[in-house]
Amino acid sequence: MKKYLKLESLRTADVPPELDLRILAAGRMRQTALRRRKRLRLAAGGAAAAAALVAAAGIGVLPGFDASSRSVREDSAALAAMSDWTNVEQAGYNLASEISSSSSFFELADTRSNFEV
Amino acid sequence: MNTVNDTSGDTELIGAYIRGEERAFEILYHRYKRQLYGYLNNLLRGSSVDPDDVFEETWLKVIDKLPKYRDEGRFSAWLFRLGHNIFIDKIRKNAAVMMQSIDREDMPELPGPEHRQPAGEMENIxxxxxxxxxxxxxxxxxxEVFLLRQQELSFKEIAGIQNCPVNTVLSRMHYAVKNLRIFLAESRSLMK
Incomplete structure (x- = not known):
């Protein structure tokens, strides 16, 4: 860069003290407002997190639900066990149906024979 | 808690200001106040626009806009641009008062031959x-170009402030220096 004459009197000047005081006071006020806004944001964020925790805890106290001890794997195993029981129950029902249909058939056969002349 | 001090960079100070740290604005203000005041006083001398008003309004605008400041260049260039825009607005509002460009015929009278100083004794002051x-x-x-160059702003930064092409700024600087040489040569010849 070319060097050129620099004059301090063209570059800088002393600022009157009353101007200094007014401007610095305005700056302090604004920074106080910024700090207050930051605190409110943190408080709002904390409140939202607390609300989420309360909601999660509320779900945990519903009957039959033990949220603290159950894991996903345990849930899956429990569901599998329920479906096994359903299969056993289904097998029993099927057998019962067969037996009852057989007896129904024989009853029908007896009834028809009773009415045959 | 303050994380900044007098040696902190401008970007660091701006970040601290946004976080609400107490000393951040004070340090930034003291760093640039004399330069801005010097620029405005020299620029507005002879006009009816009060440089104190422009100076104060510029810093109030800084206080307001600093949280939204994006690092688009040097803080000093941004500061001088704010000052420039404010004084332009005031001049437009105060349209009856023009920024006086003193004709060479209107230059203050220089000492005549009876007050000449011995050759070689003209002091720097x-x-x-x-x-x-x-x-x-x-x-x-x-x-304005000359004064902003005194503040060590680049021609590109000055073009941003004056809202004109860089070549225009270069041309203005060229003619400013040329005119200054002419004025100084005339004043020296009058003093002989």
Missing amino acids: ELGREIEKAVQALPAEQK
Whole structure:
């Protein structure tokens, strides 16, 4: 860069003290407002997190639900066990149906024979 | 808690200001206040726009806009641009008062031959005063370019402030220096 004459009197000047005081006071006020806004944001964020925790805890106290001890794997195993029981129950029902249909058939056969002349 | 001090960079100070740290604005203000005040006083000398008003409004605008400041260049260039825009607005509002560009015929009278000083004894301080007078005699746009170069702003930054192409700024600076040489040569010849 070319060097050129620099004059301090063209570059800088002393600022009157009353101007200094007014401007610095305005700056302090604004920074106080910024700090207050930051605190409110943190408080709002904390409140939202607390609300989420309360909601999660509320779900945990519903009957039959033990949220603290159950894991996903345990849930899956429990569901599998329920479906096994359903299969056993289904097998029993099927057998019962067969037996009852057989007896129904024989009853029908007896009834028809009773009415045959 | 303050994380900044007098040696902190401008970007660091701005970040601290946004976080609400107490000393951040104070440090930034003290760092640049004399430069901005010097620029405005020299620029607005001879106009009816009060440089104190422009100075105060510029810093109030800084206080307001700093949280939204994006690092688009040097803080000093942004500061001088704010000052420039504010004084332009005031001049437009105060349209009856023009920024006086003193004609060479209107230059303050220089000492006549009976007050001449011995050759070679012109002190630097006297030269400085002559240059200041000559700068005040420049056309407004040349004067502003010259003063902003005194603040070590680049031509690109000055183009951003004056909202014109860089070549225009270069041309203004070229003519400013040329005119200053002419004014100084005339003032020296008058003193002989």
